[in-house]
Amino acid sequence: LEMHDDEPVVELQRVDHDSRVHLDIESDDVEAEARRLEALGAKRIAVIKTWVVLEAPTGQRFCVILPQRHGKVGPHANVWE
Template sequence: MHHSRLCTLVIDCKVDDLAESAQFWSQALGKPIASLDQDGDGRYAELETADNEPMILLQRVDHDSRVHLDIESDDVAAEAARLEALGAKKIAFRHERWWVMEAPSGHRFCVVRRQRVQFGPHLNRWE
């Protein structure tokens, strides 16, 4: 048995500096900026969201700008396997922390380890 839920809306930005993008999305979505450099490497900025809302993360990328979803799980391998059984494809395993996957529709998304201390509400339970 494992659990999963939608955890993050990730705005992939093909830019040199995330600050301008973070300012735009902060104002567009009415969410204050929590961090312009979440991990200290200039790759991630985060907007403030309530504990019961999905996180909003901006990610500096080399591919074209797009939006993708992250699904968090207490068992990344089991969740990736469950999604594969539904027709998704595993694309890449990153940093031993998440799977990049592709839905049958061609949409990319990630299965990531648990992101917040409190793992809920809105959890799905899978046998």
């Protein structure tokens, strides 16, 4: 799917778990973000190379990954301090 350089990237991929949607959350501190999400109720499933796979209490799996578009944060991006 075509997006602006500073908008979220949407990709399609086949997954081997029940959830039909898989989100990747970019963070410059993957471990700290994973711990924050665990404190909110997520369960750590795996650590793979430089990313962490988590599962929400609802069963939705997602990953915390390093930023994929360095220097491309712009007016369409969400940033939390």
